[in-house]
Amino acid sequence: MPRFRYIARLLCALLVGAGLFACSxxxxxxxxxxxxxxxxxxxxxxxxxxxxxxxxxxxRPQGDSVVLNRKVYASEVLFPLSYVxxxxxxxxxxxxxxxxDSLFISHTNRPTLVxxxxxxxxxxxxxxxxxxxxxxxxxxxxxxxxxxxxxxxIQVIYR
Amino acid sequence: MSIMMNARTFKLFIVSLFMxxxxxxxxxxxxxxxxxxxxxxIYPVFVKDAYMSSEVSATVDINNRFLPTVEVGIGHADMVxxxxxxxxxxxxxxxxxxxxxxxxxxSDNPGYIYLGARVGYTSFDYSVDAPPLVDPVWGxxxxxxxxxxxxxxxxxxxxAGVRAEVAKNVYMGWSLRYKYPLHLGPISHGGPWYIxxxxxxxxxxxGATYTISYYFNFVRKRP
Numbered sequence: 001m002p003r004f005r006y007i008a009r010l011l012c013a014l015l016v017g018a019g020l021f022a023c024s025x026x027x028x029x030x031x032x033x034x035x036x037x038x039x040x041x042x043x044x045x046x047x048x049x050x051x052x053x054x055x056x057x058x059x060r061p062q063g064d065s066v067v068l069n070r071k072v073y074a075s076e077v078l079f080p081l082s083y084v085x086x087x088x089x090x091x092x093x094x095x096x097x098x099x100x101d102s103l104f105i106s107h108t109n110r111p112t113l114v115x116x117x118x119x120x121x122x123x124x125x126x127x128x129x130x131x132x133x134x135x136x137x138x139x140x141x142x143x144x145x146x147x148x149x150x151x152x153x154i155q156v157i158y159r
Numbered sequence: 160m161s162i163m164m165n166a167r168t169f170k171l172f173i174v175s176l177f178m179x180x181x182x183x184x185x186x187x188x189x190x191x192x193x194x195x196x197x198x199x200x201i202y203p204v205f206v207k208d209a210y211m212s213s214e215v216s217a218t219v220d221i222n223n224r225f226l227p228t229v230e231v232g233i234g235h236a237d238m239v240x241x242x243x244x245x246x247x248x249x250x251x252x253x254x255x256x257x258x259x260x261x262x263x264x265x266s267d268n269p270g271y272i273y274l275g276a277r278v279g280y281t282s283f284d285y286s287v288d289a290p291p292l293v294d295p296v297w298g299x300x301x302x303x304x305x306x307x308x309x310x311x312x313x314x315x316x317x318x319a320g321v322r323a324e325v326a327k328n329v330y331m332g333w334s335l336r337y338k339y340p341l342h343l344g345p346i347s348h349g350g351p352w353y354i355x356x357x358x359x360x361x362x363x364x365x366g367a368t369y370t371i372s373y374y375f376n377f378v379r380k381r382p
Contacts, residue, residue, distance in 0.1 A: 058296060060297055065296050080296045083292055083294035083297065083301040084301055085299075109301065110348065110349075111292060111302070111305075112348055113287050113289070113303070113350075113352060114349060115352050115359075116240040116243065116247050120245065120289045120303045120349075121292070122301060
């Protein structure tokens with residue numbers, strides 16, 4: 001009897017642990033929106049905001065889509081990237097009848113399995129950027145990966 | 160010189176094994192456990208969309224104290240997730256080597272608690288077949304299908320378990336394992352979901368085994 005009890009106690013000991021194991025689950029990312037981020041800087045590398053209203057449009061064949069609508073004091077813009085096209089165009093409409101600037105973002109698209117419980121997502125890698133230079137001086141790629149992280153991807157340096 | 164030493168060590172090992180099988184008590188080799196893990200078969204019964212593994216292992220009993228172990232198994236997943244209708248397939252062998260330490264090596268009880276460590280390795284291909292992604296801005300559809308994506312994984316395991324004799328030379332036991340990835344790659348398309356022998360996850364994960372073993376006893380009991 002002591003032998004049987006000893007064996008039973010041994011085998012039950014880790015059943016408790018196994019029960020805890022069975023209750024563990026997989027955590028999905030809280031932010032599941034994939035967007036790139038660009039931020040505004042001056043010539044001295046200081047973060048700046050646009051004092052007047054700014055509208056940013058994404059060019060599509062079926063008509064432009066507004067991603068920032070008349071925002072005042074905008075210092076950064078979140079933008080989408082196309083799932084299938086290689087280059088996207090953003091148009092910056094400044095207030096006061098100023099000439100708009102255009103940004104051209106070339107990228108590759110990476111269909112990604114997040115997990116079978118959390119779904120799939122389209123991540124991107126920015127390969128090159130360019131723009132018109134009415135008010136924009138240069139563009140700098142800070143982080144080429146566009147995913148759930150919302151890191152600063154592009155620095156827009158104004159004149 | 161080192162080759163000669165290695166040859167001599169190997170000869171000593173063979174002689175010790177022979178002595179053990181002949182029943183000489185002086186040999187440190189007392190026997191071998193041959194085991195199979197049945198947890199891999201039980202788990203999918205209770206958990207939907209689960210993966211499965213079949214595993215066998217051999218454990219050498221050295222002085223009832225040190226237990227070097229080799230584990231070989233096949234990990235298998237062929238499922239479609241309920242929530243996102245994502246199909247995931249893989250099937251590959253995996254290998255682990257390591258050692259357990261009997262915490263009760265001086266006890267006469269018909270069972271023992273042990274702590275141990277393993278290093279695991281697998282090289283596998285996986286395939287994913289998911290519904291297309293619909294671009295919310297442009298409206299395009301992008302396919303999500305990857306076929307036979309190659310990947311390799313190396314991981315470490317910390318093991319704690321119990322093993323008890325339930326009939327003559329027949330043992331049952333549980334082990335809990337904390338697994339930590341050491342290498343995973345190459346990563347493409349987000350990387351694999353289920354890794355044969357490791358499980359699901361990218362960081363540390365918990366695993367369990369439930370083994371049934373037969374003990375080949377090398378040491379003859381004196382009358």
